[in-house]
Amino acid sequence: MLMDSTTYNETRPALNDVRAALARISPFVRRTPVLVSPELDEQTGVTVSFKCENLQYVGAFKARGACNAIYALDKATAYRGVVTHSSGNHAAAVARAARLRDIPVTVVMPDNARPNKIAAVRRFGVEPVLCAPTAAAREAATMDIVAHTNATVVHPYDDPLTIAGQGTVALELTQQAEPLDAILVPVGGGGLLAGTLIVIKSLWPQTKVIAAEPARADDAYRSWKAGRVQDVLHTDTCADGLRTPLGQHTFPIIRSLVDDILLVSEEAIVRATRQLLEQARLVVEPSAAVPWAALTDHVSRFRGKRVGIILSGGNLDFDHLPWS
Amino acid sequence: MLMDSTTYNETRPALNDVRAALARISPFVRRTPVLVSPELDEQTGVTVSFKCENLQYVGAFKARGACNAIYALDKATAYRGVVTHSSGNHAAAVARAARLRDIPVTVVMPDNARPNKIAAVRRFGVEPVLCAPTAAAREAATMDIVAHTNATVVHPYDDPLTIAGQGTVALELTQQAEPLDAILVPVGGGGLLAGTLIVIKSLWPQTKVIAAEPARADDAYRSWKAGRVQDVLHTDTCADGLRTPLGQHTFPIIRSLVDDILLVSEEAIVRATRQLLEQARLVVEPSAAVPWAALTDHVSRFRGKRVGIILSGGNLDFDHLPWS
Numbered sequence: 001m002l003m004d005s006t007t008y009n010e011t012r013p014a015l016n017d018v019r020a021a022l023a024r025i026s027p028f029v030r031r032t033p034v035l036v037s038p039e040l041d042e043q044t045g046v047t048v049s050f051k052c053e054n055l056q057y058v059g060a061f062k063a064r065g066a067c068n069a070i071y072a073l074d075k076a077t078a079y080r081g082v083v084t085h086s087s088g089n090h091a092a093a094v095a096r097a098a099r100l101r102d103i104p105v106t107v108v109m110p111d112n113a114r115p116n117k118i119a120a121v122r123r124f125g126v127e128p129v130l131c132a133p134t135a136a137a138r139e140a141a142t143m144d145i146v147a148h149t150n151a152t153v154v155h156p157y158d159d160p161l162t163i164a165g166q167g168t169v170a171l172e173l174t175q176q177a178e179p180l181d182a183i184l185v186p187v188g189g190g191g192l193l194a195g196t197l198i199v200i201k202s203l204w205p206q207t208k209v210i211a212a213e214p215a216r217a218d219d220a221y222r223s224w225k226a227g228r229v230q231d232v233l234h235t236d237t238c239a240d241g242l243r244t245p246l247g248q249h250t251f252p253i254i255r256s257l258v259d260d261i262l263l264v265s266e267e268a269i270v271r272a273t274r275q276l277l278e279q280a281r282l283v284v285e286p287s288a289a290v291p292w293a294a295l296t297d298h299v300s301r302f303r304g305k306r307v308g309i310i311l312s313g314g315n316l317d318f319d320h321l322p323w324s
Numbered sequence: 325m326l327m328d329s330t331t332y333n334e335t336r337p338a339l340n341d342v343r344a345a346l347a348r349i350s351p352f353v354r355r356t357p358v359l360v361s362p363e364l365d366e367q368t369g370v371t372v373s374f375k376c377e378n379l380q381y382v383g384a385f386k387a388r389g390a391c392n393a394i395y396a397l398d399k400a401t402a403y404r405g406v407v408t409h410s411s412g413n414h415a416a417a418v419a420r421a422a423r424l425r426d427i428p429v430t431v432v433m434p435d436n437a438r439p440n441k442i443a444a445v446r447r448f449g450v451e452p453v454l455c456a457p458t459a460a461a462r463e464a465a466t467m468d469i470v471a472h473t474n475a476t477v478v479h480p481y482d483d484p485l486t487i488a489g490q491g492t493v494a495l496e497l498t499q500q501a502e503p504l505d506a507i508l509v510p511v512g513g514g515g516l517l518a519g520t521l522i523v524i525k526s527l528w529p530q531t532k533v534i535a536a537e538p539a540r541a542d543d544a545y546r547s548w549k550a551g552r553v554q555d556v557l558h559t560d561t562c563a564d565g566l567r568t569p570l571g572q573h574t575f576p577i578i579r580s581l582v583d584d585i586l587l588v589s590e591e592a593i594v595r596a597t598r599q600l601l602e603q604a605r606l607v608v609e610p611s612a613a614v615p616w617a618a619l620t621d622h623v624s625r626f627r628g629k630r631v632g633i634i635l636s637g638g639n640l641d642f643d644h645l646p647w648s
Contacts, residue, residue, distance in 0.1 A: 030362055038354055039381065054605050057363065116602075274642065278440075281378050281638035283605035314605035318598065321642065 012253060013160045015202045018167035018195065025067040025165060028100055032056050032169075034176045037280035045303040046295060049180065051173045054284050054314025058096055058120060060089035060241075061169050061192055061312050062156070068165030069154045070097040078103045081151040085138040087113040088241050089313050090156035091128065092120035099124045106151065108141045110134075114240070116317045157191030158247025167195025169310055174203045181305040182208040184291035186312050187220045187261065188242035190250030196310065197257040208259040212294035214239045215263040220246055224254065224261055238322045239269055241287030241313060268293040270322045276311075283314040286322050336577060337484045339526045342491035342519065349391040349489060352424055356380050356493075358500045361604035369627040370619065373504065375497045378608050378638025382416040382444060384565075385493050385516055385636050386480070390417035392489030393478045394425055402427045405475040409462040411437040412565050413637050414480035415452065416444035423448045430475065432465045434458075438564070440641045481515030482571025491519025493634055498527045505629040506532040508615035510636050511544045511585065512566035514574030520634065521581040532583040536618035538563045539587040544570055548578065548585050562646045563593055565611030565637060592617040594646045601640075610646050612636040 032052045041047055053061040070082055081104030084094040091107045098105030107121050110133035121128050131141040145151060155162060169192065170183070183200060187193045193211050200209050213220050214237035222230040229251050235243045246254065264272075269286050272293035276282045284292075291309045295302055356376045365371055377385040394406055405428030408418045415431045422429030431445050434457035445452050455465040469475060479486060493516065494507070507524060511517045517535050524533050537544050540561035546554040553575050559567045570578065588596075593610050596617035600606045608616075615633045619626055 033357060033359060035357060035379070037379075055359070055361075059605060277607060277642060281383060281607035283601060283607055318601060318645065 011160045011249070013164040013167070013195075013198060015198060017160065017164040018171050018199055021064070021068040021161070021164040022168040022171055024071050025064055025168065028067045028071070028097070029063050029168075030056055031172055034173065035282065037282070040275070040280050044296065044299050046299065047306045048295070049177050049306070049308045050280070050282065051169060051308060051310045052282070053169055054282065054288060054311045058089060058092040059313055059315045060093065061166055061310070062089040062093035063096065064168050065157070065162035065165035065191055066090065066093035066097040066154060067100070069159060069161040070094070070101055070103070072161050073152060077152055081105060081149055082154050083108070083142055083145045083149075083151040084154045084156065085109070085142045086156050088117055089120075089315060091117065092124065094154050095121045095124040095126040099126070104149070104151065106145045108138050108145070110138060114317055116315060116319075120315065155247075157189030157244070158249045160249060163191050163194045163198070163249060163253070165195070166192045167199050170196040170199035173308060174199065177308065179204045180207050180308045182210055182302065183308040183310070184210050184212055184294055185310050186239070186242055186287055186290045187211040187213050187254070188287065189244040190220065190246045190254050192310065192312060193258065194250040194253040197253055201257050209257065210294070211254070211258055211261040212291040213261055213263055214242055214269060214290060215265055217243050218263050220254070221261045221263055223251060224258065227255065237269070238266055239287040239290050241285065242290065262294040262298060264290055264293040264297055268297055272296060273316070273322055277316075282311060283316055284311050285313050285316045288312040288314065335484045335573070337488040337491070337519075337522060339522060341484065341488040342495050342523055345388070345392040345485070345488040346492040346495055348395050349388055349492065352391045352395070352421070353387050353492075354380055355496055358497065359606065361606070364599070364604050368620065368623050370623065371630045372619070373501050373630070373632045374604070374606065375493060375632060375634045376606070377493055378606065378612060378635045382413060382420055383637055383639045384413035384417065385490055385634070386413040386417035387420065388492050389481070389486035389489035389515055390414065390421040390478060391424070393483060393485040394418070394421040394427070396485050397476060401476055405429060405473055406478050407466055407469045407473070407475040408432070408478045408480065409466045410480050412441055413444070413639060415441065416448065418478050419445045419448040419450040423450070428473070428475065430469045432462050432469070434462060438641055440639060440643075444639065479571075481513030481568070482573045484573060487515050487518045487522070487573060487577070489519070490516045491523045494520040494523035497632060498523065501632065503528045504531050504632045506534055506626065507632040507634070508534050508536055508618055509634050510563070510566055510611055510614045511535040511537050511578070512611065513568040514544065514570045514578050516634065516636060517582065518574040518577040521577055525581050533581065534618070535578070535582055535585040536615040537585055537587055538566055538593060538614060539589055541567050542587050544578070545585045545587055547575060548582065551579065561593070562590055563611040563614055565609065566614065586618040586622060588614055588617040588621055592621055596620060597640070597646055606635060607638040607640055608635050609637045609640045612638065
């Protein structure tokens, strides 16, 4: 099933790795509920199951990959500590997982990170190391810590353990629902999408797995079309979790297995965020509303179908709502 | 179990009326999920089950009482139509139930009702009749319609059928959870509280049923202490669903069965609304956050206990958040 048509990596995780991840992390993450919205179903004519990772610890699926990567470390390695750089939910996820395992942790964040994301890290007693908001600066800050402590870097997405951890969302969904016609997943760095593809293409081979991406951060779409990883050209989408490029581990999985990638406008993302809040009463951040935006933009394609949507995160900043 | 120690009414609904209500309305309302928040449980030391009527049709438990009252009408009566006056969720609930049964409906609303509550009525194709924001004006407008059409008035809470309908929330909860140590319920007019008491005091006699009320609208507390219905002295609480006085049907049930009534400040209500949104990622309107405010204000009383909270509604106005 899993083709190996690429030279990008030799360590592609498989379904068994996701199963092992779920066994490893299940004491530390929540089996999130699958919720429905009869009112949105009536409006769209689509029967939607929302897999609610917005209700996960730290408010995002990132809790899974971070726990899997950190609990998979052998003891000696773990006690040298972990380090990560992230502007978003992965930062809090690593802080939490390291605190749970009681190992040293450093979280590098850009100094323009959203206040609610910085507060989420501090909630676990971790003071983030702030750096200039450039890839070079955060890379340098991270490598400096590694040089001094020999800590392990926990990558937000481009790591087989992280991908396997994120795949547990879809693995749980296959245990909670009957096979669906399609699953819509947001794509940023591709960890959640790659993990979902590994699981769904093995267990529900008839189910389409469709990625949704902001048109203002369409690097995954362009990479898929081009057959190689493309740079992110803009970083101004309100879906701040989806501004990252695909990685060497995530891209080959996506390239070989994804059924489609749909692009959505900023207006559609804001509208979708608000609709999920006001009509489904589900708290989602803009990145998590991107698949719903794709569904409503392409509703005729999904009408009459049973569709799963992974709500990836619920850390909406209520002091700066995207429409205000 | 249900004492009849009062002269207020002779038609107190009983558990069987709630069972009949659930059978009657179940095609038209949602069996709402019971959700948990591991993060809030960790913070408080209380194990909380949220019965999510914020995820009910029209975003509130009011869908239940309105459906029960309207579907209980005989055909001839029903086809003369129904009328109600409400500034809030009951208005949309009656509009929806009447549309479902396909009978005439008039909804009287004060002209200062919140725009999102007016929009909720219009969503069902019903244009509300706006009147001056006084009890006299809305009573006159309602009676005028009754005089002309012989329509049936669907009271928002002070009616045995409405009370029995609201009791289905607790009846479902007893089917979804093991017996709890306590259940916290908001009290406005008392329909939800009375319905909950009828069910819980019959089926879970060991469970405390505790009402929560804004200190700025403490008429239920004063009525309970005085032994007779007291007027509402202020109408400026942000919990706009809880500004109504108790009724002749709801008060006797509450007086004889409620275990306690806790008062909470406006600050606590706003903080609770925000905490449920940001940390539990549950969309609640301020009225629905009042029980959570009571729990956090009295946390030592509930620590180590299993507590149910009825989240009564999710129609938060995102254009006018209570803390902005």
